[in-house]
Amino acid sequence: xxxxxxxxxxxxxxxxxxxxxxxxxxxxxxxxxxxxxxxxxxxxxxxxxxxxxxxxxxxxxxxxxxxxxxxxxxxxxxxxxxxxxxxxxxxxxxxxxxxxxxxxxxxxxxxxxxxxxxxxxxxxxxxxxxxxxxxxxxxxxxxxxxxxxxxxxxxxxxxxxxxxxxxxxxxxxxxxxxxxxxxxxxxxxxxxxxxxxxxxxxxxxxx
Amino acid sequence: xxxxxxxxxxxxxxxxxxxxxxxxxxxxxxxxxxxxxxxxxxxxxxxxxxxxxxxxxxxxxxxxxxxxxxxxxxxxxxx
Numbered sequence: 001x002x003x004x005x006x007x008x009x010x011x012x013x014x015x016x017x018x019x020x021x022x023x024x025x026x027x028x029x030x031x032x033x034x035x036x037x038x039x040x041x042x043x044x045x046x047x048x049x050x051x052x053x054x055x056x057x058x059x060x061x062x063x064x065x066x067x068x069x070x071x072x073x074x075x076x077x078x079x080x081x082x083x084x085x086x087x088x089x090x091x092x093x094x095x096x097x098x099x100x101x102x103x104x105x106x107x108x109x110x111x112x113x114x115x116x117x118x119x120x121x122x123x124x125x126x127x128x129x130x131x132x133x134x135x136x137x138x139x140x141x142x143x144x145x146x147x148x149x150x151x152x153x154x155x156x157x158x159x160x161x162x163x164x165x166x167x168x169x170x171x172x173x174x175x176x177x178x179x180x181x182x183x184x185x186x187x188x189x190x191x192x193x194x195x196x197x198x199x200x201x202x203x204x205x206x207x
Numbered sequence: 208x209x210x211x212x213x214x215x216x217x218x219x220x221x222x223x224x225x226x227x228x229x230x231x232x233x234x235x236x237x238x239x240x241x242x243x244x245x246x247x248x249x250x251x252x253x254x255x256x257x258x259x260x261x262x263x264x265x266x267x268x269x270x271x272x273x274x275x276x277x278x279x280x281x282x283x284x285x286x
Contacts (some may be wrong), residue, residue, distance in 0.1 A: 041273065045269075073275060098270050118211070123245070126249055186218050
């Protein structure tokens with residue numbers, strides 16, 4: 001995006017103006033909607049990528065999410081943040097594509113069986129501060145691989161709950177599942193992520 | 208509370224969603240269990256790293272594609 005783009009507001013504009021942009025967009029000011037897109041397109045692509053695990057599907061889901069948000073802007077009541085509303089639309093688009101690509105391969109609401117697999121396998125100290133020992137780009141790469149290797153149902157709750165920082169209730173609503181289904185998957189997702197990161201961050205681990 | 212009980216409640220503990228009595232029991236266990244303390248710290252660190260993850264850069268053509276699709280749709284609205 002070039003600095004000369006008329007739709008781009010200066011970065012000094014506070015994030016608190018989101019509701020003003022939304023109100024203007026709802027009143028038919030398309031430039032305001034485009035500014036909202038500029039603001040959130042990278043984050044929404046990260047979300048759809050985290051859910052689908054596939055770049056092509058992620059890009060399509062992102063585009064369709066913004067198109068739907070534009071078409072249904074009148075339906076946004078303002079009882080949540082605009083971004084949370086957008087996340088729900090994008091998560092839906094991404095899930096649809098994931099289900100199409102992997103039919104019947106994962107379930108977000110089936111009860112998880114027992115807790116045999118719950119106990120962590122990797123029990124070694126980590127290096128004191130991974131962030132100081134690895135460059136940011138390396139951390140991102142390690143994290144990206146670890147998240148990609150998680151089963152979809154774990155990747156999805158992690159993406160909504162811990163990356164987009166939706167509440168447990170909002171995550172449950174976005175996915176159309178119960179709060180307890182979110183919690184049981186979130187616990188496993190976090191433990192599995194820790195396990196995978198341990199292989200890199202433990203003392204004397206992979207480089 | 209034993210180690211399994213701690214692990215089962217770990218996520219709720221991190222999110223501050225435990226009943227005070229269970230939280231107290233869990234913390235009592237942590238005081239003498241190095242493994243559970245380590246798992247808790249590493250899980251918190253993993254979440255922190257995840258929270259700090261940067262949005263991925265948008266492929267240059269994707270931004271253009273998205274905005275031209277939107278403008279086309281916006282144009283239709285004003286017709």
